[in-house]
Amino acid sequence: MRTPIIAGNWKCNMRLDTAFELAAGLKERIDGIEGVEKIVCPAFVHIPSIEVALTMTSIKVGAQDVHWEDDVAATGEIGAAQLEELVDYVIIGHSERRHKFGETDDAVNRKVKASLEAGLQPIMCVGETLEERQSGKTDQVLVRQTTHGLRDVAMPDGFIIAYEPVWAIGTGTAATVADADQAISLIRREVADIYGEAAAGTVRILYGGSVTPENITEFMAVDGIDGALVGGASLKVDAFSRIVEEAARVRS
Numbered sequence: 416m417r418t419p420i421i422a423g424n425w426k427c428n429m430r431l432d433t434a435f436e437l438a439a440g441l442k443e444r445i446d447g448i449e450g451v452e453k454i455v456c457p458a459f460v461h462i463p464s465i466e467v468a469l470t471m472t473s474i475k476v477g478a479q480d481v482h483w484e485d486d487v488a489a490t491g492e493i494g495a496a497q498l499e500e501l502v503d504y505v506i507i508g509h510s511e512r513r514h515k516f517g518e519t520d521d522a523v524n525r526k527v528k529a530s531l532e533a534g535l536q537p538i539m540c541v542g543e544t545l546e547e548r549q550s551g552k553t554d555q556v557l558v559r560q561t562t563h564g565l566r567d568v569a570m571p572d573g574f575i576i577a578y579e580p581v582w583a584i585g586t587g588t589a590a591t592v593a594d595a596d597q598a599i600s601l602i603r604r605e606v607a608d609i610y611g612e613a614a615a616g617t618v619r620i621l622y623g624g625s626v627t628p629e630n631i632t633e634f635m636a637v638d639g640i641d642g643a644l645v646g647g648a649s650l651k652v653d654a655f656s657r658i659v660e661e662a663a664r665v666r667s
């Protein structure tokens with residue numbers, strides 16, 4: 416049984432007071448919801464405060480990126496050992512990191528390894544651009560990002576991957592359930608090729624890209640889709656809470 420996950424990526428949004436209000440509102444609305452792992456990923460500078468706001472709740476905190484080395488001269492970076500003191504999860508290889516900041520498959524792989532070694536749970540993102548999809552390269556891209564990201568990784572049971580087609584992120588146009596299902600099945604098959612069917616069966620593969628309280632139901636209705644990574648809709652208490660509530664209802 417794979418426990419579904421609903422994770423909110425707060426990106427570079429909000430000042431601390433607003434982030435704090437959001438955390439307080441979520442505590443009120445979703446702390447008591449069972450059967451779904453609930454995660455919020457604030458900006459680095461807000462993590463300590465949000466961690467305190469959510470102490471003793473069932474809502475976990477994650478980071479949005481990590482450096483692959485600890486205790487080195489890497490100005491502006493934050494190492495996995497530093498993060499592990501504060502958070503449980505870390506998003507790695509988000510499309511904005513890959514496409515706005517030039518993050519490579521190799522960097523993603525190093526970050527995944529460093530995070531696991533430090534005891535963090537990576538949320539490794541993969542996904543094709545619109546151009547790649549339109550030129551029939553979706554499968555090739557997903558296979559490359561998945562296998563490269565996991566190269567020489569001792570993958571634990573329950574490892575988390577997010578399938579996030581770049582063209583669906585922040586656009587209001589989500590992938591169809593059929594397309595998401597197809598991509599996620601392909602990713603799971605790749606994982607099975609590397610680690611075997613049993614291990615692949617434990618991997619949680621999320622869909623991300625314009626998820627809303629309205630469309631979460633159809634994604635959660637698919638067995639192979641283990642939850643969602645949510646951007647825009649995670650910034651509002653009501654929208655994110657309704658997504659979590661609906662995910663729990665569908666899977667109960």
Ligand code: PEP
Pocket residue numbers: 424579583584585586587623624625626644645646647648
């Ligand atoms: C994201 O940034 O990971 C994301 C899925 O964003 P949105 O939900 O806004 O498309």
